[in-house]
Structure formats: C-alpha cells, structure tokens
Amino acid sequence: MSIEMNEDDGAVRGLLGTAFAEAEPPLRDLASGSIARGDAQRRRNRMFAVGGATLSAVAVMGTFALVSGATPGGHGNQGPVNQVSSAASSADPSGKLPFGPVLSSVQKVLDVRRQLPGLLQPLLPEGITVGSSTTNFGSAPLSPAVLTGATGTNQVTMWVGTAPTNQADVIKAVACPARADCQTKAVDGGTVYIHQGSSTAADLVRAGGDYYPADILKASTAKTVAARDLSVTFVPDDRTKYAFNIQVTTTTAKLQYADHEPSDYPTGAQWPPDLNRYDTSYDPSGLLVSADDVVAMLAKPGLNKLEYLLDPHTAVSKDTLATFTQTESQISAAAAPALPAGVKAGVDTSMMQTRLVVTGPTGKNTLTWETGSQETFQRSISSPPYPPDVDATTKTVPGGKLVVWREKPMDSKGTILSTEASAYQYWFFPADANKPAVTMTLGLDASQTGTPGRDIPDPGQTYSVADGPYVAAQVSEDQFLAAVQSGELSTAIATTTSLLATLQ
Numbered sequence: 001m002s003i004e005m006n007e008d009d010g011a012v013r014g015l016l017g018t019a020f021a022e023a024e025p026p027l028r029d030l031a032s033g034s035i036a037r038g039d040a041q042r043r044r045n046r047m048f049a050v051g052g053a054t055l056s057a058v059a060v061m062g063t064f065a066l067v068s069g070a071t072p073g074g075h076g077n078q079g080p081v082n083q084v085s086s087a088a089s090s091a092d093p094s095g096k097l098p099f100g101p102v103l104s105s106v107q108k109v110l111d112v113r114r115q116l117p118g119l120l121q122p123l124l125p126e127g128i129t130v131g132s133s134t135t136n137f138g139s140a141p142l143s144p145a146v147l148t149g150a151t152g153t154n155q156v157t158m159w160v161g162t163a164p165t166n167q168a169d170v171i172k173a174v175a176c177p178a179r180a181d182c183q184t185k186a187v188d189g190g191t192v193y194i195h196q197g198s199s200t201a202a203d204l205v206r207a208g209g210d211y212y213p214a215d216i217l218k219a220s221t222a223k224t225v226a227a228r229d230l231s232v233t234f235v236p237d238d239r240t241k242y243a244f245n246i247q248v249t250t251t252t253a254k255l256q257y258a259d260h261e262p263s264d265y266p267t268g269a270q271w272p273p274d275l276n277r278y279d280t281s282y283d284p285s286g287l288l289v290s291a292d293d294v295v296a297m298l299a300k301p302g303l304n305k306l307e308y309l310l311d312p313h314t315a316v317s318k319d320t321l322a323t324f325t326q327t328e329s330q331i332s333a334a335a336a337p338a339l340p341a342g343v344k345a346g347v348d349t350s351m352m353q354t355r356l357v358v359t360g361p362t363g364k365n366t367l368t369w370e371t372g373s374q375e376t377f378q379r380s381i382s383s384p385p386y387p388p389d390v391d392a393t394t395k396t397v398p399g400g401k402l403v404v405w406r407e408k409p410m411d412s413k414g415t416i417l418s419t420e421a422s423a424y425q426y427w428f429f430p431a432d433a434n435k436p437a438v439t440m441t442l443g444l445d446a447s448q449t450g451t452p453g454r455d456i457p458d459p460g461q462t463y464s465v466a467d468g469p470y471v472a473a474q475v476s477e478d479q480f481l482a483a484v485q486s487g488e489l490s491t492a493i494a495t496t497t498s499l500l501a502t503l504q
Contacts, residue, residue: 093162093242094313100174101142101159104312106349110503111320112309113143119306120145120156123297128288130156134501135280144280147248152283154250160310163235163243175233175245187295190236194291199227201255208275215262216273217255226253228286232294242307246294248287251279268379324503331356331499338483338492343474345496347503354503356496358442363471366443369493374429377437381405381427389416399485403427404477424473426480438484438493444470 117130124130124147133144133155147154164170175193176182183194202222205212214222229249236243257272265271297303308314328347335345335356343360345367356367381403386392389410394403407423410416425441446469483489 092240093160094311097161097311097313099161099163099171099243102161102312103352105316106352106354106503107316107321107324108312109143110324111316114320114323115309115317116143116145116158116306119302119309122302123300123306125289125293133280146281147288149283149288151285152250152288153281154248154283154288155281156246156248158244158246158306158310160242160244160307162241163239165239171235175231175235183291185295187234187298189238190234192295192298193231193233193235194295195231195233196291197229198225198252199229200224201226201253203227204255204275211266212273212275213262213264216257216265218258221253221256224253226255227251230287230289230291230294232291234295234298242311244298244303244307246297248289248294250281250283250287252282252284252286254279254282270379327499327503331496334495334499335492338488340475340479347500354500356500358474360474363474364445365471365474366441366445368441368443369439369489370497371436371438371490371493374433374435374437377427377429377439388414397428397481400428400430400432402477402481403429420470421473422470424477426477428481428484436490438489440475440480440489442473442475444473446470 113132117132120130127149129148131146131148133146135144135155142157142159144155144157147156172182172193176195181195181197185192185194199207200222201217201224202214204226205214205217227249229247231245231247233245234243254276261271324347331347332345335358339345339358340360343358345356345358348355348357348366356369358365358367381392386405389408391406391408392403393406394401396402403426405425406421407425408416408420409418409422421444423441423443425439427437427439429437480489483492
C-alpha cells in the first residue's frame with residue numbers, strides 16, 4: 001500500500017470551490033448593508049461549518065492535522081486496510097457525471113434525504129443506526145444522515161460521479177483534498193482513496209472566517225483535537241461505472257472559551273459565543289466507523305441502490321414529489337391569514353434552494369420572516385449612521401416600536417446602483433421587553449429580469465446585482481403592523497417555518 005501526498009491544495013479549491021459552502025461568521029453584524037444581511041436562511045444553513053462535523057472545514061479549508069494509521073477511531077474493524085478486499089456492486093450511471101458533488105434539484109435532494117437512511121442502514125456495521133440529519137446542504141446532492149452508536153453520533157454524507165480517465169492528479173485532488181495523507185489501495189474492480197484527519201479547537205474557529213479572533217479560546221484548549229473526519233472514495237477501473245464517496249465527521253470536544261472577553265472581540269457580539277450549538281454530531285470517542293468498515297461496505301448487496309439514489313439525474317420518487325406539493329399547499333394556507341388580500345405565499349426553488357415567496361397583484365417578492373428575542377434583533381439594527389444602502393425610519397406605534405429599512409441595490413464593491421428600493425425589512429419591537437420581536441424581509445424582483453434584488457451571493461465574491469426597475473413590495477409596513485398586532489403573523493411564521501424545514 002502506498003502513501004501519497006497532495007502537492008497543492010489550490011487544485012482542490014479550484015475543483016470544489018463551488019461545491020462546498022464555506023462558513024460565514026456567526027452573529028455577523030447585520031447592519032453592514034445588504035451583503036452582510038443577505039438571506040439569513042442561507043447563513044444559518046451554512047453554520048454547520050463551525051463546530052467540527054464539517055465538509056467545508058475539512059474538505060476545503062484543509063485546516064486539520066494528520067492522523068497516522070488507517071483507523072483513528074476506537075470503533076469498527078481495527079485490521080489494516082491492506083487486509084480488506086472489495087468488489088463494488090454498481091448500477092449503471094444515468095449518464096456522464098462530474099467527479100465530485102454537483103448541484104441538483106431541491107426535490108432530488110429531498111428525495112435523497114427521505115430514502116437514504118433505509119438504504120444505508122443494511123450496509124453499516126452492527127451496533128450503528130442511521131437517521132435523518134437537520135443539516136441543510138442546499139442543492140448539492142450531499143443530503144446528510146446521522147450515525148448513532150454507543151458513545152455518540154457522527155455525520156455522514158455521500159456522492160456519486162464518474163471518474164476521469166488518465167487524470168490521476170485530478171482524482172487524487174478530489175478524493176484527498178488539501179495537504180493530507182492519502183492512502184490508496186487496489187481492491188477488486190478499482191482503487192480506494194482514504195483520506196482522514198483531525199481538527200483542533202483553533203482550526204474550527206479559523207474555519208468560521210475572520211469574525212472571531214483566535215484568543216476567544218481558553219489558551220490551554222486551543223490545540224485540543226475537537227473534530228475527526230474520514231473520507232473514502234472508490235474509483236472503479238471501468239470509468240462508465242459509479243465512483244462512490246462517503247465522508248464521516250464528528251465533533252470530539254466542545255469549544256472552551258477564555259475567562260474574559262478579549263480586547264479584539266467584535267463590538268456588540270454576544271460574549272461568550274456559543275459556537276457549540278452548531279455541532280451537527282458529537283462523539284468524544286471519535287469516528288463510529290473505520291476506513292476498513294467503509295471499504296467493506298463496497299462489496300455489500302444494496303450499494304447499487306444507494307448509488308442510484310445519489311445520482312443527481314435519476315428520477316425523484318412519486319411519493320417525494322407528492323409530499324413536496326402537499327407541503328407547499330399547507331405553507332400557502334398557513335401564511336394566508338397574515339398576508340393582505342390578493343397576496344399568496346408559495347415555495348420557490350429557482351435559486352437552487354427552498355425559500356418562501358409572495359406573489360401579489362404587481363409582482364413577486366422573496367420572503368423571510370421570523371420571531372426572536374428583542375435583544376437579538378436590536379443587535380442587528382445599528383444606530384445611525386446606517387449603511388449607505390439603507391434608508392431607515394423608526395416610529396412609535398400602538399403596542400411598541402416599528403422600524404423600517406428601505407434597502408437599495410449595492411454591488412460587492414459597495415457601489416449603490418440605484419435609488420430604487422430592492423428590499424424592505426420591517427421590525428416590530430413590543431413595548432413589553434419580555435415579548436418576542438417580529439421581522440419580515442421582502443426582496444423585490446427586478447421587473448425586467450425577474451432577478452431577486454436582495455438574494456445576494458456570498459460576501460467576498462464579485463457578483464452583479466440587478467439595478468431595477470423593481471416590482472413593488474407586496475406587503476406594506478402598515479399591513480405588516482396590522483398582521484403583527486392581530487397575532488396572525490406570529491402564528492403564520494411558526495407554522496410555515498416548521499413546514500419549510502421539512503423541505504430543506
């Protein structure tokens with residue numbers, strides 16, 4: 001068995017940069033304009049990247065230390081990998097697929113999430129059960145599952161593709177990203193690439209970006225191994241067959257914070273932070289399966305059915321499509337009492353994610369609404385001067401305070417593109433500080449292109465933003481206030497949020 005090292009992790013970022021979402025800083029100052037505020041749901045969806053059981057921190061950031069040996073965990077078959085022989089049973093791919101995770105439809109990802117536990121369970125070692133995960137990977141066909149064993153939980157994700165011919169460097173870069181130990185093993189029908197490592201507490205903080213300084217951690221714990229990961233990729237000799245990848249990750253230690261807030265801590269951010277709440281799995285003993293356990297799965301009956309399900313081009317089951325349609329109708333009905341007459345809520349998947357929209361007499365708006373503590377929402381609204389893309393008003397109303405932000409389109413360089421509003425954001429703060437605040441954000445579609453004026457890509461990227469003209473807001477501030485004061489809005493938010501979560 002040969003041990004090979006990747007020469008340059010830059011190739012991995014080029015190949016996978018759009019496949020894995022990097023973590024955004026938690027509790028980002030939401031008052032820094034539309035870029036930082038843009039799409040709170042997408043920000044929450046990517047918070048899995050802070051806490052250990054991460055694909056972005058492990059597969060892209062490359063911030064882990066090397067772990068020697070083939071089986072770092074205390075579980076599973078402890079024999080060396082070179083004692084394992086595997087013959088992959090594989091269905092034929094639907095067509096030529098990329099080698100690596102690719103975007104898929106929202107309905108396909110939901111179908112994978114629903115069926116994956118039942119197909120994966122028979123392939124696992126005894127004593128480990130598989131269930132659905134709440135982590136959202138957007139439209140990438142990486143719908144995760146949770147493995148549960150005697151000592152804790154691990155997160156597992158998978159993808160299938162077709163490997164390139166005569167491009168060993170590309171295969172290795174995708175199978176073993178970053179500067180990491182890459183073990184290769186010839187098995188029946190192909191080659192297995194094994195990539196494993198660990199992340200320290202300091203690594204996990206760095207994976208979240210530059211929002212939090214490293215000295216938020218207790219100094220004695222910064223080098224503590226806080227997460228472990230394993231990736232096994234089978235590449236068949238017959239390149240017309242499925243290549244299969246499975247990745248298992250877990251948090252092994254909770255982050256411990258310094259006794260006092262450091263001097264370089266972000267102004268206004270909560271101290272101490274609670275990054276541990278983003279842990280998607282936790283097992284202090286490490287990984288529940290070894291590399292050998294995973295390689296043994298390749299020869300088990302039923303793998304072909306799992307591969308077929310993971311193929312982003314295979315058909316979505318009728319049951320999943322029916323569930324999606326039914327849930328969309330339920331969301332529309334639940335939202336109706338909180339919306340003006342003639343305005344209807346629905347589910348949109350055109351941006352490769354599940355999100356709410358409202359359609360009214362003059363057009364369509366993206367919709368984000370939620371309730372939360374007044375303290376949290378107050379932190380998201382800065383005192384004047386406001387960001388350059390925001391015109392803000394605040395007024396006392398019956399029962400509390402209404403804040404309205406009228407946002408203008410701004411590109412990634414901070415240039416205001418138009419004086420027209422591209423989004424409206426409403427907040428209601430009850431006079432009783434113990435009652436929750438309510439917020440609604442409407443992203444206005446550009447009337448000529450249908451491009452959402454507020455659905456902005458990730459910070460740090462160069463992007464174009466439609467400069468209008470924009471359709472009108474389908475819910476006015478007065479209509480928002482009336483829905484809040486009637487109590488209908490809070491009820492609609494709770495119900496639609498719960499329903500939408502089942503489609504993510």
